Amino acid sequence: MNEHQQTLFEFMGQQADKLAVQTLQHIGLTFISLFIAVLIGLPLGIFITRKVKLSGPVLGIAGILQTIPSIALLGFMIPVLGIGAKPAIVALLLYALLPIIRNTYTGITGVDASVKEAAVAMGMNKWQVLFKVELPLAMPVILAGIRTATVINVGVATLASYIAAGGLGEFIFGGISLNNTNMILAGAIPAALLAIIFDFLLSRLQKLNFKKISKGTYAMPVLLMLLSSFYFIPSAYGGKLTAGFTPEFMGRQDGNLGLESKYGLKIHTIVISDAVMYKAAFEKQLDVISGYSTDGRLKAYDLVVLDDDKGIFPPYYAAPIVREESLKKFPDLEKALNLLSGKINDSVMTELNYRTDYLHQSPERVAKDFLEAHKLYKPSREGSAGIIRIGSKIFGEQYILANMYSMLIKGYTNYDVATKTGLGGTKICFDALTNDQIDFYPEYTGTGLLAILQASPKTVTEVTKSKDSTYNYVQREFEKRYQVKWLKPIGFNNAYALMMRRQQAKSFNIKTISNLKRYLNSK
Amino acid sequence: MIKVDGISKQFGKVKAVDAISFEVQEQENLILLGTSGCGKTTTLKMINRLIEPTAGNIYINNKNIFEQQPEVLRRSIGYVLQNNGLFPHYTVAENIAIVPQLLKWDKKKTESRTAELMEKLHLDKSYLHVYTGELSGGQQQRIGLARALISDPPVLLMDEPFGSLDNVTRSNIHKEFKALDELKRKTIIMVTHDVQEAFELGDRICLMDKGKIVQSGTPAELLFNPVNEFVKGFLKDQRLQLEFKAVKLHDLWELLPQLLKKTEGRSLSSVIDIWTALESFKFSGEESISIINHEGDQKQVSFEQLMAAFYQYKNKQGHE
Numbered sequence: 001m002n003e004h005q006q007t008l009f010e011f012m013g014q015q016a017d018k019l020a021v022q023t024l025q026h027i028g029l030t031f032i033s034l035f036i037a038v039l040i041g042l043p044l045g046i047f048i049t050r051k052v053k054l055s056g057p058v059l060g061i062a063g064i065l066q067t068i069p070s071i072a073l074l075g076f077m078i079p080v081l082g083i084g085a086k087p088a089i090v091a092l093l094l095y096a097l098l099p100i101i102r103n104t105y106t107g108i109t110g111v112d113a114s115v116k117e118a119a120v121a122m123g124m125n126k127w128q129v130l131f132k133v134e135l136p137l138a139m140p141v142i143l144a145g146i147r148t149a150t151v152i153n154v155g156v157a158t159l160a161s162y163i164a165a166g167g168l169g170e171f172i173f174g175g176i177s178l179n180n181t182n183m184i185l186a187g188a189i190p191a192a193l194l195a196i197i198f199d200f201l202l203s204r205l206q207k208l209n210f211k212k213i214s215k216g217t218y219a220m221p222v223l224l225m226l227l228s229s230f231y232f233i234p235s236a237y238g239g240k241l242t243a244g245f246t247p248e249f250m251g252r253q254d255g256n257l258g259l260e261s262k263y264g265l266k267i268h269t270i271v272i273s274d275a276v277m278y279k280a281a282f283e284k285q286l287d288v289i290s291g292y293s294t295d296g297r298l299k300a301y302d303l304v305v306l307d308d309d310k311g312i313f314p315p316y317y318a319a320p321i322v323r324e325e326s327l328k329k330f331p332d333l334e335k336a337l338n339l340l341s342g343k344i345n346d347s348v349m350t351e352l353n354y355r356t357d358y359l360h361q362s363p364e365r366v367a368k369d370f371l372e373a374h375k376l377y378k379p380s381r382e383g384s385a386g387i388i389r390i391g392s393k394i395f396g397e398q399y400i401l402a403n404m405y406s407m408l409i410k411g412y413t414n415y416d417v418a419t420k421t422g423l424g425g426t427k428i429c430f431d432a433l434t435n436d437q438i439d440f441y442p443e444y445t446g447t448g449l450l451a452i453l454q455a456s457p458k459t460v461t462e463v464t465k466s467k468d469s470t471y472n473y474v475q476r477e478f479e480k481r482y483q484v485k486w487l488k489p490i491g492f493n494n495a496y497a498l499m500m501r502r503q504q505a506k507s508f509n510i511k512t513i514s515n516l517k518r519y520l521n522s523k
Numbered sequence: 524m525i526k527v528d529g530i531s532k533q534f535g536k537v538k539a540v541d542a543i544s545f546e547v548q549e550q551e552n553l554i555l556l557g558t559s560g561c562g563k564t565t566t567l568k569m570i571n572r573l574i575e576p577t578a579g580n581i582y583i584n585n586k587n588i589f590e591q592q593p594e595v596l597r598r599s600i601g602y603v604l605q606n607n608g609l610f611p612h613y614t615v616a617e618n619i620a621i622v623p624q625l626l627k628w629d630k631k632k633t634e635s636r637t638a639e640l641m642e643k644l645h646l647d648k649s650y651l652h653v654y655t656g657e658l659s660g661g662q663q664q665r666i667g668l669a670r671a672l673i674s675d676p677p678v679l680l681m682d683e684p685f686g687s688l689d690n691v692t693r694s695n696i697h698k699e700f701k702a703l704d705e706l707k708r709k710t711i712i713m714v715t716h717d718v719q720e721a722f723e724l725g726d727r728i729c730l731m732d733k734g735k736i737v738q739s740g741t742p743a744e745l746l747f748n749p750v751n752e753f754v755k756g757f758l759k760d761q762r763l764q765l766e767f768k769a770v771k772l773h774d775l776w777e778l779l780p781q782l783l784k785k786t787e788g789r790s791l792s793s794v795i796d797i798w799t800a801l802e803s804f805k806f807s808g809e810e811s812i813s814i815i816n817h818e819g820d821q822k823q824v825s826f827e828q829l830m831a832a833f834y835q836y837k838n839k840q841g842h843e
Contacts, residue, residue, distance in 0.1 A: 112606075112608075112611075114604050114605070114606040114607070114608040115608050115609070115610060115611070117573065117604060117608055118602070118604055118607075118608025118609070118610070119608075119610070119621075120573060120597070121571055121573055121597055121600075121602035121604075121608075122597065122598070122602070122621045122622050122625065122670070123594045123595070123596075123597035123598030123622065123625050124594070124621075124625065125594050128625075133610060136612045137610075137611065137612055
């Protein structure tokens with residue numbers, strides 16, 4: 001990676017291809033959904049001016065749809081429509097409905113009653129009244145609604161990247177995960193510009209005189225279709241297999257960048273959120289995903305981890321990290337914590353995660369079952385020689401580990417335990433540790449190396465050659481910098497990994513990432 | 524001829540129009556007069572089926588209008604609204620051409636007919652391509668009238684056509700209205716709450732109250748033979764002026780002094796009302812005016828003679 005601070009323009013220049021694709025996708029998504037929303041909303045708005053009794057319920061329902069948080073709405077769509085463009089378009093269209101229906105209704109009911117009466121009295125039939133009088137006169141208000149809907153859609157379309165529908169959200173959310181300001185801005189600035197430009201263009205359209213607008217109305221659908229088609233331009237290319245990577249994985253050296261530079265892996269990739277990725281792989285919408293090697297869903301969806309034969313994913317061996325002061329204060333602590341060392345390998349951890357994440361068993365029960373099976377469990381001594389504060393990050397695996405440690409400490413020492421689970425991400429947890437809010441928590445060597453120590457690329461390449469050299473490096477550095485001690489590793493490695501469906505990997509004979517590349521390059 | 528036969532309209536529990544009947548002769552100008560809410564506008568709108576009646580029938584030239592398609596019926600009836608109802612997104616020319624377009628006239632015919640009406644209504648040709656919002660209230664009302672007259676329909680319905688105009692503009696338009704030859708050929712039903720206007724423009728007046736017709740007749744009949752206190756009360760304001768407007772010179776013909784000698788020059792027609800005759804004294808400054816009736820007989824009267832005849836006439840009416 002470059003050592004000097006990259007400017008926004010350098011970033012945009014470097015990523016121009018992706019930026020163009022995402023922008024086109026973004027425009028496409030916005031306008032496909034807008035187009036459909038106009039097709040539905042306009043007639044519906046007209047309809048409720050004729051059946052005024054229905055206007056309350058219809059506007060009410062459209063209003064409720066509007067209040068559903070966008071991410072939740074996208075979430076609701078996945079079970080019904082899967083991932084990709086479909087649910088994103090439906091969600092966007094639902095958001096666009098309210099302003100269009102409401103403004104159509106308001107616009108038409110707002111037409112001067114005496115003008116309408118004159119139209120009828122001249123002998124116009126109801127369609128002539130609608131098309132020659134009501135719609136042209138309501139058009140500025142209707143256009144204002146479409147304008148609002150467009151701006152809303154440009155905004156909400158950023159969320160489409162969560163469900164693999166693309167758009168500028170890929171940069172925005174990737175940038176947030178990676179704490180890369182340039183990447184965030186590379187997505188956010190074009191998105192804001194799109195909103196401003198479309199708003200401006202529509203405001204011009206609104207200000208044209210009545211006559212021209214009625215002709216402009218015919219041009220509108222054509223224009224909308226044209227803009228909608230943008231979405232399909234980028235997706236015209238494809239590949240044998242489709243990969244779904246998280247925005248974070250896309251931008252990491254120990255992620256997609258490494259896959260491209262070290263393996264030369266070129267695969268049709270879509271960006272998707274961690275939450276739906278595993279299921280999408282199971283449902284054959286994705287073939288290769290970026291996951292965590294001990295994730296319970298690996299087992300739930302029968303996926304296999306591809307061997308990282310060139311070692312681009314640094315090891316993420318888990319071990320408790322403890323304040324040195326605490327070790328002095330509680331002399332029996334280290335021994336109790338080391339009871340777990342070497343006891344849990346990858347598949348065991350996957351199994352445990354599977355029980356909490358997928359079977360929804362409580363972390364406490366899973367922890368106790370495990371300790372009992374390994375004859376480590378002892379009932380609590382109800383000790384009172386001091387309180388040890390255990391921290392954990394906010395995901396299942398950490399909860400299980402925290403529970404195990406809690407039971408071990410209570411069973412083997414005279415200390416009592418206070419657990420502070422759910423301390424958000426790495427930064428919050430580690431800050432709590434260094435500020436004497438907790439005594440220890442389980443951490444991963446890779447996280448220590450990359451996120452906490454923020455080692456230079458050179459050091460990373462050097463020390464990630466083996467799991468021991470990584471462990472030794474972080475142990476040494478943590479002690480020096482933070483007076484925090486890494487105890488013995490628990491045994492499992494929760495690293496980034498590429499995974500595939502077992503069935504597919506077997507039939508294509510893919511075991512390693514190199515195998516995958518060879519398969520992709522064949523034919 | 525329009526025949527309204529026992530027509531009623533009920534809105535929920537309210538009887539807006541309660542089984543009323545009347546007839547309008549060809550080329551007659553009938554005024555539906557009354558306060559707001561008396562049912563006069565509802566009655567008018569039932570004639571071109573903007574409102575469908577709850578009961579009763581309406582015939583235009585002996586054809587039941589409820590047996591015709593409403594759109595077709597409406598294209599044969601001119602309609603003028605109080606707030607003119609011009610289309611703000613249409614130019615003056617387009618507004619006037621609405622009905623011809625519905626009737627699929629060819630462009631030439633529409634254009635020449637528009638030009639003819641514009642001239643008759645004293646509208647400058649340069650207005651043709653401006654939007655109606657840029658015109659004054661009086662001009663807009665004239666265009667509303669042109670739009671209603673374009674296809675030369677035999678029947679014209681007018682809903683308080685001059686209600687939104689100021690007094691000066693209104694009295695000017697009244698004069699033009701009376702002078703317009705197009706309108707003389709039409710059967711007109713006009714709604715107004717303005718007694719002066721009713722007396723000035725109406726051949727006959729139907730005075731309505733609470734959905735019923737209280738009295739119908741010529742202005743003079745209403746004035747001199749009111750059927751009840753309501754009619755009397757309604758015509759109480761500016762009564763003298765109403766009387767001057769209700770009585771025509773030919774009504775007084777017998778009471779005016781015999782012709783002394785034939786005079787040369789301008790004579791007033793005996794169809795004009797006394798109000799107009801009195802105005803002509805004022806404007807001409809002459810001692811006497813010369814009047815000619817439809818048989819060509821001529822009379823010469825002074826102001827005093829005219830007033831004397833009028834009071835004689837009035838006394839006679841009261842005692843009938």
